[in-house]
Structures are given as structure tokens and as C-alpha cells.
Amino acid sequence: MELYQLKTFVKVADEGNLTRAAELLFTSQPAISAHIKALEEELGVELFQRTPKGMQLTPSGELLYQKAAGILASADELKSAAQSLRQELVGELKIGVHTDFEFVRIAELLRVFTAKHPRIQLHFLAGMSATNIPDVRKGNLDGGFFFGPVKSADLTTLELAQVPMKVVAPAAWRNRVEQASPEALCALPWIYTSQNCPFYTLRNQMFSGYPCTPNKVAFVDSEDAIRELIRAGSGIALLRQDDAETMEREGVGYCWSGEVPSIALSFTVQKRRQNEPLIQAAIKEITALWGVEMEAPLEKLIDSA
Numbered sequence: 044m045e046l047y048q049l050k051t052f053v054k055v056a057d058e059g060n061l062t063r064a065a066e067l068l069f070t071s072q073p074a075i076s077a078h079i080k081a082l083e084e085e086l087g088v089e090l091f092q093r094t095p096k097g098m099q100l101t102p103s104g105e106l107l108y109q110k111a112a113g114i115l116a117s118a119d120e121l122k123s124a125a126q127s128l129r130q131e132l133v134g135e136l137k138i139g140v141h142t143d144f145e146f147v148r149i150a151e152l153l154r155v156f157t158a159k160h161p162r163i164q165l166h167f168l169a170g171m172s173a174t175n176i177p178d179v180r181k182g183n184l185d186g187g188f189f190f191g192p193v194k195s196a197d198l199t200t201l202e203l204a205q206v207p208m209k210v211v212a213p214a215a216w217r218n219r220v221e222q223a224s225p226e227a228l229c230a231l232p233w234i235y236t237s238q239n240c241p242f243y244t245l246r247n248q249m250f251s252g253y254p255c256t257p258n259k260v261a262f263v264d265s266e267d268a269i270r271e272l273i274r275a276g277s278g279i280a281l282l283r284q285d286d287a288e289t290m291e292r293e294g295v296g297y298c299w300s301g302e303v304p305s306i307a308l309s310f311t312v313q314k315r316r317q318n319e320p321l322i323q324a325a326i327k328e329i330t331a332l333w334g335v336e337m338e339a340p341l342e343k344l345i346d347s348a
Contacts, residue, residue, distance in 0.1 A: 044085055046118055049111045051078035052090060056108050057181045059097040067183050116315055123319040133162040134321050139175035139187030140167050142266060146285070147188050147308075148332050155328050163321060171264065173239040179311055186312045186325050191241025193311065200311040201326065203333040208245065208306055209287035210299040212279040217297045220279065228299060229255035232278035234269055235262045242281050245306055308333075 054064045055075065065072045083090050090104035100108060140147055149167055156165055168184065175187030180197060193200055210228065212220040219231065229250050235257070236242045250257065260278045263269055269280045274295045281303070282290070290296030310329050312322050 044082065046115070048078045048082045049114055051075055052082055053108065053111050053115060054181075055079060055091065055098050056100055056104065059099065061098060119316065119319070123316075131162055132160050132320055132324055135164045135166060136185045136321055136325055137166040137168060137183070138325065139170045139178055139184040139189075141170055141172045141175050141187070141189050142283075146283070151332055152328060155332070156324075159328070160324055163324065172241050173237070176311060179313060182313070185316075185322060186310060188308065188310050189241070190306050190308060191244060192307060193309070197314055198311050199314045199317040200309050201330060201335065202307050202309045203329070203335060204308045205305040206308050207284035208281055208303045209284045210279055210301070210303055211273055211282050211287040211290055211296045212299065213273055213276040214291075214295055214297050215276060216279070220297055220299050223299065223301075225250065225253050225301065226255050228279070228301070229253060229257050231258060232260040233257040234272045234278040234280040235259045236269075237262060237264060240264070241306060245304055246281055248304055 051064065051068065054068055055061060058064045058067065061072050061075050065075045068075065079090060086107070088103040088107070089101050090107065091098045092101055140149060144150070144167065153165060153167075156163055170178065170184075170187070172189035172191060175184060175189050176193055176195075176198070178184040179187045180195070190206070210220075212231070216231075220228065223231070233246075235246075246257065261272060263272065266282065266286065269282060270286065270290065272278060273280060273282075273290065279299075287296060287298045291298050310326070312326070316322050317326070
């Protein structure tokens with residue numbers, strides 16, 4: 044029995060799909076199938092049922108999944124202990140980025156890491172808040188940035204900043220928006236995000252005390268799409284204040300002057316991995332970049348409810 048077989052087993056169980064598991068493990072679907080078959084033959088049990096909905100764990104597979112995950116966690120701890128004995132950190136970090144790379148200071152982070160840890164290879168992967176959190180939980184990412192709150196016993200989360208937000212309308216709509224009450228604003232055409240996006244929750248929070256339902260004209264899944272539809276005059280939307288003010292300066296947007304709640308910018312890692320040297324290096328440099336004080340013990344700075 045090899046660790047790579049257990050890793051394949053756990054990844055297929057998490058994803059429920061051979062193709063997706065192969066992509067995440069950077070290998071082929073036939074190789075994934077071979078790993079599973081070899082493991083089933085060695086253990087003498089069937090781990091998965093192949094169904095129209097994907098790969099589903101058998102009862103035996105359910106029992107062995109936790110054991111396999113525990114073995115992989117112990118292997119990670121052993122690797123972490125070995126790394127801590129070295130003077131120089133070596134390895135790879137996959138970090139999910141949910142918004143503009145410039146806003147999250149990725150270039151600055153790369154510069155610092157290159158200077159301090161030249162043998163750590165950083166992978167910055169574009170995603171969304173709604174995808175980064177589960178990908179960190181599954182181990183597809185070592186850490187991830189996201190907007191909004193998260194409460195999870197298996198994650199360690201650090202709040203980096205409270206990000207000011209604005210309601211932005213097409214510049215031509217200034218007269219419609221300038222003196223608009225929250226109720227009048229609610230009635231205008233809105234560019235919406237999906238329900239698992241933190242901007243969706245923030246918008247609901249804005250109008251929770253008013254007897255109105257926003258007029259949804261489009262649903263999008265990225266800030267780039269929101270900006271483009273505002274430029275096109277399709278509707279109004281929530282954006283970061285820096286984004287909104289840039290659009291206003293460019294003459295393509297207009298910011299409503301009313302009060303809008305801010306949103307948290309955070310970084311998260313798996314709690315069981317938070318003491319790994321590479322993860323600690325990431326936390327140290329990211330919090331320093333955002334001015335989060337690290338004089339107190341790390342666990343006191345972390346909301347890991």
C-alpha cells in the first residue's frame with residue numbers, strides 16, 4: 044500500500060468524480076482508476092460504487108475513508124517535522140485568490156517570498172470566495188483569500204482588513220441614484236451575484252429593514268463581470284470602494300452616497316496544518332503585508348470558531 048494510493052482514494056471520495064480528481068492530482072483518469080483498483084485488490088474490499096452521479100463510497104469505503112485521511116494527516120505532520128529541522132524552507136504553496144491580484148497585494152507577497160524563501164514555489168490560483176474555502180478544506184489549496192465571514196471548526200481564519208463597499212450605478216444614471224432612498228435604490232435594476240457569494244449576503248443585509256425586493260436583471264460570478272455590465276448601463280451593483288471610485292473617476296460609474304456595510308477580507312488555512320513551516324511562513328508574510336499584529340500568540344489572533 045502506497046501513500047499515493049491513499050491520496051487518490053481520498054481525493055476521489057472528496058470529488059466524487061474521476062476526471063476532477065485526476066485534474067487536481069495532475070495525472071490521468073486511467074492512472075486514477077488503476078490506483079483505486081490496486082488499493083481495492085490489496086484491501087480486499089470494494090471502495091466505490093460507479094453510479095450515474097459519479098463515484099460514491101461503499102459502506103466499507105466510508106469506514107476506511109477516515110482512516111486513510113488520518114494516515115495522510117500523519118504523513119503531513121512527519122513532513123512538517125522534517126521541514127522544521129532544515130534551515131531553509133523548501134516546497135510549494137498553492138494560494139487561492141478571489142479578487143484582483145493587485146488588491147490582494149500578490150506582487151508584493153511574491154517579492155517578499157522570493158527574497159526570504161527562494162526555494163518555496165508559489166502558485167496563485169484565481170477563484171472565488173465560494174470556491175476557495177471548500178478547496179482549502181479539501182486540500183486542493185494550501186490557503187485562500189476570501190470575502191465575508193466563515194465559521195468552521197476545521198479552518199483557521201485570519202481577518203486582514205475591513206473593506207469599504209459602495210453601490211455603483213452607470214454614470215448616466217446619476218439623477219436616478221443621487222438622492223435615491225434605500226427603497227428607491229432597491230427598485231432599480233440590480234446586477235446580482237450567486238447566493239453563495241458574500242456580496243449577495245451583504246446586499247440582503249442592506250435591504251433587510253425595508254419592505255422591498257431588488258429588481259434582479261442579471262446574475263454574474265465575478266467582479267470583472269459586474270464592472271463590465273455597469274459600464275454597459277445594465278444595472279447597479281455592489282463593488283469595493285476602490286473599484287467604485289475608479290469607475291467614477293473614469294466617468295463610467297456613479298457612487299451612491301448612502302451608507303453601505305463593509306466586508307471582511309480574510310485568509311484561511313486548514314487548522315490541522317496551521318503549524319506546518321510553509322503554512323506558518325505564508326501566514327507570517329501575509330499578516331505582515333496587511334499590518335496584522337503578530338506579537339500575540341498566533342492562536343489569539345485567529346477566529347477558529
